[in-house]
Amino acid sequence: MRIDVVTIFPEYLAPLRAALLGKAIEREKISVGVHDLRDWTHDVHRAVDDSPYGGGPGMVMKPDVWGEALDEVCASPEAPPRLIVPTPAGRPFTQRTAVRWSAEPWLVFACGRYEGIDQRVVDEAAERMPVEEVSIGDYVLVGGEVAALTMVEAVARLLPGVLGNPASAEQDSFSDGLLEGPSYTRPEVWRDRPVPDVLRSGNHAAIARWRRDQALERTYHRRPDLLDRLPAQDLNAKDRAR
Ligand code: ADE
Numbered sequence: 001m002r003i004d005v006v007t008i009f010p011e012y013l014a015p016l017r018a019a020l021l022g023k024a025i026e027r028e029k030i031s032v033g034v035h036d037l038r039d040w041t042h043d044v045h046r047a048v049d050d051s052p053y054g055g056g057p058g059m060v061m062k063p064d065v066w067g068e069a070l071d072e073v074c075a076s077p078e079a080p081p082r083l084i085v086p087t088p089a090g091r092p093f094t095q096r097t098a099v100r101w102s103a104e105p106w107l108v109f110a111c112g113r114y115e116g117i118d119q120r121v122v123d124e125a126a127e128r129m130p131v132e133e134v135s136i137g138d139y140v141l142v143g144g145e146v147a148a149l150t151m152v153e154a155v156a157r158l159l160p161g162v163l164g165n166p167a168s169a170e171q172d173s174f175s176d177g178l179l180e181g182p183s184y185t186r187p188e189v190w191r192d193r194p195v196p197d198v199l200r201s202g203n204h205a206a207i208a209r210w211r212r213d214q215a216l217e218r219t220y221h222r223r224p225d226l227l228d229r230l231p232a233q234d235l236n237a238k239d240r241a242r
Pocket of ligand 1: 086088136144147
């Protein structure tokens with residue numbers, strides 16, 4: 001997968017080359033390009049924003065600069081990329097989004113400051129390529145950079161050969177619509193706290209039932225909204241008895 005990020009803070013994207021993502025780049029599972037938006041300015045001040053039409057606080061990012069940047073970064077003789085615009089005003093980014101994007105060959109992230117990019121940039125790009133405005137949660141960041149990092153990490157770990165153990169992606173919280181329950185490792189007793197007996201019983205059916213119960217209970221307490229959204233057939237008779 002190819003990933004490009006356009007930003008006025010290229011140094012903010014340095015973590016892309018660390019840890020799991022860095023390894024994925026080394027192993028050529030993903031290739032990453034980070035581009036400084038100011039490279040497409042033509043004035044001495046290298047201005048990327050201007051005051052909003054209609055008044056109000058903050059600044060809006062200029063369409064001419066963004067237009068040229070995206071023309072160049074998204075140019076391809078083959079299919080265009082999927083353009084992703086992080087914004088608190090976007091549709092929610094979820095694990096489902098990450099799974100869908102993990103099948104794409106090329107993602108481009110356009111990171112604007114939170115007051116936003118002139119809407120015509122997004123509207124015009126959408127005539128040439130798939131575009132999604134997405135939010136990573138109901139809070140406001142300074143700009144789209146940290147949101148892009150979050151989304152790149154969520155997508156990259158789903159790619160074949162990126163995670164050490166592919167089964168861990170399948171057992172994620174959300175992959176079955178529930179939060180994952182607690183995990184334990186050695187020692188068997190730590191600070192007078194034993195590991196739950198069932199996990200040492202060797203009874204695989206009992207362990208699976210216990211894990212399912214823990215996931216249901218945790219989801220009920222922490223994210224009841226997820227239970228409400230679970231398709232009816234995903235809860236079996238034994239689940240309902242709990
Ligand atoms: N930019 C600022 N806040 C954001 C958010 N919550 N999600 C995505 N991009 C953002």
